[in-house]
Amino acid sequence: MKKINIITLFTILLFSISCVKDQEKLFPQDPDTRLSEVLDTYQKELQESTYGWIMTIETKVGGVYRLWIAFTDSYSVEMLCDMDATWHTKAVTSKVVSQSTYRLRAIQTPVLVFDTYNYLHLMADPQGTNSSYGDINGGVNGVGLASDFEFTIDSLKNGKFFLTGRYNKVKAFMSKATMKEEISIKQGALKSVHTKLGNYLADVKFPVLDIDNKLYDVKLGGRSSQVSFMNNDAVESVSVGSYLDLSDYSHDNISNNLLLIDPLKINNLVINSFVFDGSDYFVQIGSNKYYIKDNKKPSIPLNLGYNRDYTQLTIDDSRLQGSMSESFFNNIYLESRQKLFTNGRRHMQYAYIDFIMHPVTYQPVMQLSIRYNNSSGSVFIARWRYKYIINEDKSITFLEREQTGSSNERLQEQYLKSFVDYFCELEYQSYSTSSWNNTIISNTIPKTFIIDWVQNNTQGSIDMLGAFIPINNKNNYCVGILAK
Amino acid sequence: MKKIFILTSLIIMLFTSCTKEDKIPSNTQFLNLGGEPYTDSQTDVWLYDNYVVPYNMEVKYKWDQFELALNRTLVPVYESLVIPIMKTIKGTWIEPYEQVAGSTFIKKMSPKKFILVGSPQYNNGTITLGEAEGGRKIVMYRLNWFSVNDITLIRRIMKTVHHEFGHTMHQTVMYPEEYMYITPQAYTSSWNNVSDMDAMKLGFISSYATASPDEDFVEMLSIIVVYGKEAFDNRVQEATRIYNDPELNGGMKYDPGAALRQKEAILIAYLKQVWNVDLYDPSPGVKGLVSLVQDALNNIEEIVNK
Structure with missing residues (x-):
């Protein structure tokens, strides 16, 4: 009994003295004070940049956009942006400075909010495309370009703000503009760097990098860039957000350095930026400089066929001047046109090839359509379908040919025969002008082609061109304008 | 005896037990307690004179996500349109009621908060142009389209206002x-x-x-x-x-x-x-x-x- 009493007493005494009354604070000040201090620092930093800030923001849908932002007092900002969008006062959004408001808020963390509409909101506006109001950013309605105008300030490092959008979680950063940059930006440089790159790309249509005898197609863009290459017979592409450097901008230069949000990694190659040396772009890998050259056509194989990158080829002499092969143009195309003309002055306008699903057999087929008009101007289309196989070496062989059932091809085939036979030749035991089913075929001569890109030599044309190149007569190739 | 012993012990414990002193630090600063500081713009002054003072109505045109659906893409209204829009609402809703029902009617009955949004609110296939919460708050969307020359749109906006105010009346x-x-x-x-x-x-x-x-x-x-x-x-x-x-x-x-x-x-x-x-x-x-x-x-x- 006594023993229990002693234990109880001891325990109670232990409880009484156990409490440690000192509190050591992890931080010297409470969270509100600390947050308030941080906001003050940020506020001061934002306003202290004499020439404003350049914000680089990578939207989720439309790539990188850049804005010039000047924080004029604790609540007001001025902006310019690198596109000309629909704006209610019809201001040129890359040249006319627009005023709005911002604030630094403490929403658990420091937050930068642009709280009245300005150019930054153009990217976030959910009215992507609207017929009655105008296209604001070309994005999807309800989403826009999936951008932000409320940002958590992640850090301020070396005078650079790193931000994360609160709604779409887009990444952005702001760096101080120099005096030179502010001057050129106010003259519209944010947008004219894009125009300059566009002009450069009009001259260099198919930029490629040749690195150690391997070709890489490079799609240079002021919002995102892509490198495509062959990796064991398959095309691989790597994309990254990109933007044009303004630090060495001048009115006269041809283009500017293209900077990347993240380095482009291709196997063991790492591209950090595309540097412009005054006339050409190059990449620096290790100690080597690799220049971008115009390959005149893509280096990756043309992916034309059923359900492929391209499914249509339009053969139209009026849009292909200088690009068609002389042999095909004279012996097939022109001959067909002249012969058809003898049949009541019918005029062949153009032809097109589609890779489609056969409506009966559900096999992919190639369909040749020849469009013509009669002397009174009515338009007709004659169509033939070709069954094909893809050979091991990726060449294509057209095995059989059939008419599609209208009287157009039944009646005009005799005039257009050289064109129709070009892909697969038929000889008839008897030909019926009333029904294809009554026609008896005596001989079929399949033909094999290589499908490849062709250089576009047509002046002023930016179309992508592809061709069927007969394996046994490569000069007699058939060129067309590619479409998806 | 045993009871007394335990009781005494408990009393001792009570008196000697933990006496932590947790003072509220005297220099605590609650951020933006009493509202965020702001320099009033011309718009703010106009709204204060025309809505806050006479009717005690708050017009929020600056972005505040917490007034709106948290899962929708929306953008604020152009500041330059705020006064024209609120003049329209005053002229075609408040003033007519004041004339027919007396000056205190709107003051007593009106919703106390107007939220202005620039874009429409996109739903699955439809868009929302106006919303009211319990007669106290009206949210109006797609106001960046506002143009004084577009009477069709103005009628649509005003229908929303009159509609929501109708709810306030019959709920009263x-x-x-x-x-x-x-x-x-x-x-x-x-x-x-x-x-x-x-x-x-x-x-x-x-x-x-x-x-x-x-x-x-x-x-x-x-x-x-x-x-x-x-x-x-x-x-x-x-x-x-x-x-x-x-x-x-x-x-x-x-x-x-x-x-x-x-x-x-x-x-x-x-x-x-x-x-x-x-x-x-x-x-x-x-x-x-x-x-x-x-x-x-x-x-x-x-x-x-x-």
Whole structure:
């Protein structure tokens, strides 16, 4: 009994003295004070940049956009942006400075909010495309370009703000503009760097990098860039957000350095930026400089066929001047046109090839359509379908040919025969002008082609061109304008 | 003895146990306690003078995500449009009510918060243009489209305002129950599948009115007020014409025109008896609510540029 009493007493005494009354604070000040201090620092930093800030923001849908932002007092900002969008006062959004408001808020963390509409909101506006109001950013309605105008300030490092959008979680950063940059930006440089790159790309249509005898197609863009290459017979592409450097901008230069949000990694190659040396772009890998050259056509194989990158080829002499092969143009195309003309002055306008699903057999087929008009101007289309196989070496062989059932091809085939036979030749035991089913075929001569890109030599044309190149007569190739 | 011992021990424990002193630090600073600091812009000054002081209404045009749906992409309104929009609302909603019901009416009854949003709110296939929460808060969308020359759009915006205000009125004093029994069968939760023509044939002023008696009541009020008596009369006549035409009738059980007239009569009586508001001109030369709103809409440019 006594023993229990002693234990109880001891325990109670232990409880009484156990409490440690000192509190050591992890931080010297409470969270509100600390947050308030941080906001003050940020506020001061934002306003202290004499020439404003350049914000680089990578939207989720439309790539990188850049804005010039000047924080004029604790609540007001001025902006310019690198596109000309629909704006209610019809201001040129890359040249006319627009005023709005911002604030630094403490929403658990420091937050930068642009709280009245300005150019930054153009990217976030959910009215992507609207017929009655105008296209604001070309994005999807309800989403826009999936951008932000409320940002958590992640850090301020070396005078650079790193931000994360609160709604779409887009990444952005702001760096101080120099005096030179502010001057050129106010003259519209944010947008004219894009125009300059566009002009450069009009001259260099198919930029490629040749690195150690391997070709890489490079799609240079002021919002995102892509490198495509062959990796064991398959095309691989790597994309990254990109933007044009303004630090060495001048009115006269041809283009500017293209900077990347993240380095482009291709196997063991790492591209950090595309540097412009005054006339050409190059990449620096290790100690080597690799220049971008115009390959005149893509280096990756043309992916034309059923359900492929391209499914249509339009053969139209009026849009292909200088690009068609002389042999095909004279012996097939022109001959067909002249012969058809003898049949009541019918005029062949153009032809097109589609890779489609056969409506009966559900096999992919190639369909040749020849469009013509009669002397009174009515338009007709004659169509033939070709069954094909893809050979091991990726060449294509057209095995059989059939008419599609209208009287157009039944009646005009005799005039257009050289064109129709070009892909697969038929000889008839008897030909019926009333029904294809009554026609008896005596001989079929399949033909094999290589499908490849062709250089576009047509002046002023930016179309992508592809061709069927007969394996046994490569000069007699058939060129067309590619479409998806 | 044992009990006393334990009791004594407990008392000792009570007195000597933990006495932590947790003072509130004297220098604590609660961020933005009492609101965020702001320098008033011209817009803020105008809103303060025209909405806060006379009506105690807050107009929020600056972005505040917490006033809105958290899962929708929305953008703020152009600041330059705030004053024209609020002048329009004042001229075509507040002032007509003040004239017919006295200056204190709006002060007592009005919603206390207007939220202005620049873009529409996109839903699955539809867009939202206006919303009200319990008669205290009205959210208006797609205001970046506002143009003083676009009277169609202005009518749409004002219909929303009058509609939501109608809810405030009947939630304060309910309209007579008999209103619910004029077209009781036709109310449906899938109102969005009811075409405007079908709604008319059932005796409704709009498709949305078929949603519930409450919506019906405020649709009657807002559409008559914003689109005028003539437009309403035309709808009534058209409804009756269809009913009387055996080819068009198609098994209608009652005259929808008469139903609309019954609803109108209850609305007129309700407004007069409960709020002393004349919907139509009470006597020649004295203007009722509809005429005042119509006058204001017809002179909207003058009101906005004033």
